[in-house]
Amino acid sequence: MTNPVTAFDPKAFRRALGNFATGITVITARTPGGEMSGVTANSFNSVSLDPPLILWSIDKRSGSCRIFEAATHFAVNVLAADQIDLSNHFARPSDDKFAGIAHGAGLGGAPVLPDCSAVFQCEKYETVDGGDHWILIGKVVSFDDIGRSPLLYHQGAYSVALPHARFADNAEGQAPALRALEGRLSTNLYYLMTQAVRAYQQDYQPLQLATGLRTGEARMLMVLEQDRQLSLEALLDEINLPRSEVEAAAEILQRKLLVACRDGRYQITAKGIEQAARLWQIAAAEQQKMFSAIGDDELAAFRKVLTLLAAN
Numbered sequence: 495m496t497n498p499v500t501a502f503d504p505k506a507f508r509r510a511l512g513n514f515a516t517g518i519t520v521i522t523a524r525t526p527g528g529e530m531s532g533v534t535a536n537s538f539n540s541v542s543l544d545p546p547l548i549l550w551s552i553d554k555r556s557g558s559c560r561i562f563e564a565a566t567h568f569a570v571n572v573l574a575a576d577q578i579d580l581s582n583h584f585a586r587p588s589d590d591k592f593a594g595i596a597h598g599a600g601l602g603g604a605p606v607l608p609d610c611s612a613v614f615q616c617e618k619y620e621t622v623d624g625g626d627h628w629i630l631i632g633k634v635v636s637f638d639d640i641g642r643s644p645l646l647y648h649q650g651a652y653s654v655a656l657p658h659a660r661f662a663d664n665a666e667g668q669a670p671a672l673r674a675l676e677g678r679l680s681t682n683l684y685y686l687m688t689q690a691v692r693a694y695q696q697d698y699q700p701l702q703l704a705t706g707l708r709t710g711e712a713r714m715l716m717v718l719e720q721d722r723q724l725s726l727e728a729l730l731d732e733i734n735l736p737r738s739e740v741e742a743a744a745e746i747l748q749r750k751l752l753v754a755c756r757d758g759r760y761q762i763t764a765k766g767i768e769q770a771a772r773l774w775q776i777a778a779a780e781q782q783k784m785f786s787a788i789g790d791d792e793l794a795a796f797r798k799v800l801t802l803l804a805a806n
């Protein structure tokens with residue numbers, strides 16, 4: 495849908511921007527007087543190779559602005575996939591963001607976090623007025639490429655990087671992942687589970703997305719079809735996605751007349767029930783296809799193991 499720039503609403507604008515998946519950084523600084531701060535930021539981007547410049551932007555209302563203003567340097571800590579807690583921690587205002595947080599001291603005293611994917615230590619190069627944000631450009635003076643799998647952010651939700659399904663095409667016509675299963679990893683249950691989910695998703699997700707619904711929207715319809723009337727809190731429990739994503743899905747489904755909200759409770763419409771039935775059909779057909787060669791007893795054992803693991 496086209497939103498003319500004269501009349502767009504900020505929520506819709508943010509959601510449209512959320513289509514651009516990013517990594518997540520914690521950007522840190524220390525003033526000459528010893529005050530430190532760190533801000534979770536996904537506005538980080540590269541600018542120039544020669545000279546080596548990067549940028550990010552900070553909300554002018556941020557309590558950390560004055561620290562970045564007074565500091566000579568800042569450090570960009572690119573978070574790894576297992577650092578969600580750090581991302582959440584540095585997204586909250588606090589008088590002492592580093593209390594209980596392991597860190598070293600980088601250039602200009604900027605705190606450096608251990609076990610990230612990469613760290614870029616920068617001296618401040620230029621600050622540009624960018625509407626309600628300051629755009630901070632840094633000149634990279636030192637960097638560490640630790641190479642850990644990065645934490646991603648997409649549509650208000652944390653995510654991880656999985657190779658695209660199409661990477662499987664190679665000269666021998668066999669997926670690299672399948673060949674790897676012949677090696678030592680083939681006995682590692684975690685590896686097997688991730689490969690199995692990937693194989694399943696490769697087939698299933700395009701079919702689900704072809705209905706025109708995103709994952710959160712499809713999940714909400716499928717939940718509402720079974721429970722019919724739920725509050726936002728109950729939906730959050732069931733759908734297991736971030737609040738912002740569930741709220742956005744609820745808004746879109748209402749716009750499409752698939753869901754209605756009365757007295758704070760969400761209810762599927764007749765049109766929504768038809769759509770949910772199609773989604774369940776796709777899910778059932780995929781399950782049938784993927785598990786058709788597996789016997790009932792084996793399937794029952796598999797379901798039991800998955801349920802046990804999920805409850806952990």
Ligand SMILES: Cc1cc2nc3c(=O)[nH]c(=O)nc-3n(C[C@H](O)[C@H](O)[C@H](O)COP(=O)(O)O)c2cc1C
Nearest residue numbers: 534535536537551552553556557558584585586587
């Ligand atoms: C994933 C994510 C990305 C964020 N990106 C930015 C950003 O690029 N710039 C910004 O100013 N705030 C961003 N924020 C919000 C800040 O992290 C948050 O407002 C700040 O840490 C609050 O503390 P403060 O008082 O030090 O500003 C982001 C938050 C999250 C969860």
